[in-house]
Amino acid sequence: MSKGKVLLCMSGGIDSSVAAMLLEDEGYELHGLTYRPYDAISPACMEKQTGCCSVDAIFEAKSLAHNLGFEHSVLDIRKEFDKTIISNFVSEYLAGRTPNPCVLCNRVVKWGEVIKKADELGCEFIATGHYARIGHQNGRYYLIQGDDDNKDQTYFLWMLSQEDLKRTLFPLGHLTKPEVRQIALDKGFEHISKKRESQEICFIPDNDYRRFINERIPDLAEKVGEGNYVDKDGKILGKHKGYPFYTIGQRKGLEIALGRPMYVIDIDAVTNTIQLGDREELNKRTLWVDSLNLMKYEQIEGEMEVTTKIRYNNKGTLSRISQDGDRIKVEFYEDAWAVTPGQSAVFLEGRDVIGGGIICR
Helix, strand or coil: CCCCEEEECCCHHHHHHHHHHHHHHHHHHEEECCCCCCCCCCCHHHHCCCHHCCCCCCCCCHHHHHHHCCCEEECCEEEHHHHHHHHHHHHHHHHHCCHHHHHHHHHHHHHHHHHHHCCCCCCEEECCCCCCEEEEEEEEEEEEEECCCCCCCCHHHCCCHHHHHHHHECCCCCHHHHHHHHHHHHHHCCCHEEEEEEEECCCCCCCCHHHHHHHHHHCCHHHHEEEEECCCCCCEEEECCCCCCCCCCCCCCCCCCCCCEEEEEECHHHHHHHEEECCCHHHHEEEEEEEEEECCCCCCCEEEEEEECCCCCCCCEEEEEEEEEEEEEEEEEEEEEECCCCCEEEEEEECEEEEEEEECC
16 A cells, blocks of 8 residues: 655656655655756856756656656746746845855745645655655654765755645655665666766856856946955955955955965945955854744744854854844854855754754844
């Protein structure tokens, strides 16, 4: 007897492929889904287009579904993806912030649009190949970090709602990446077990976001123009190419020689000014977070000690948080480096995700 019908997001990669194998073994009825989110607009991108959103990925996912004996569909979300994910990506850089498109994509696309499709197809659950787990306590659902510390992806999933989590299955949450590769090999899919992973933003496979923004807004360089590099006292140090092309913590590509390594400390979109400084000037003890989504608790009462992650590859820093209306104040117990407005801050209690938000300052 089936344990329920699942709409499985399939990228053609090893993780979602092994998720399909495991869910079938557990007795779920599967329907595979691969989405088509965008069209490459650059020859450079078209040449490098690989990974979860390429045409090859769609055919690979469809082939695996056929081999395992379940249906597969393709969801064309190009219009929605452009309107939300790509537009937000560009507008955040134009506001002097550094966005994290994967976080928004997970909420809007991988859950928002996919759950709509799941309802259409009569699927009770959706599933993905993310390395994460789900807990349920006191009537609330929350994320738990995956067992593989090197692959845990909860940082990118903090925007998921209670309803999203209630309907989600993460078959890989208790596995490590080597174990996932071994499962594919043991089941006779050697080519899948050896698949490499893409680390770039899916719609910028050449990893050149400056080129991408210029293609989206062809006259951007003329509109923004050159601006001043300044130090912490406002002294002009030189000229830069325009504030949207820089990010907090950046050292390479500044094209200015000051006799020592310099980093982007602050970006002022209004005056087109970029502050440079020494690495130590990027250390912070306090930040504010808005656009909150709390998971484990409905709200933060008083002060709470947590571990705060301010980027994916950041292990997190012990801190104290307190909620002030629709914002959270974070006070670190030790220096946090390169706190970047527009990026996500995710709060952990042990391995449980309390929630997260967008760094605003």
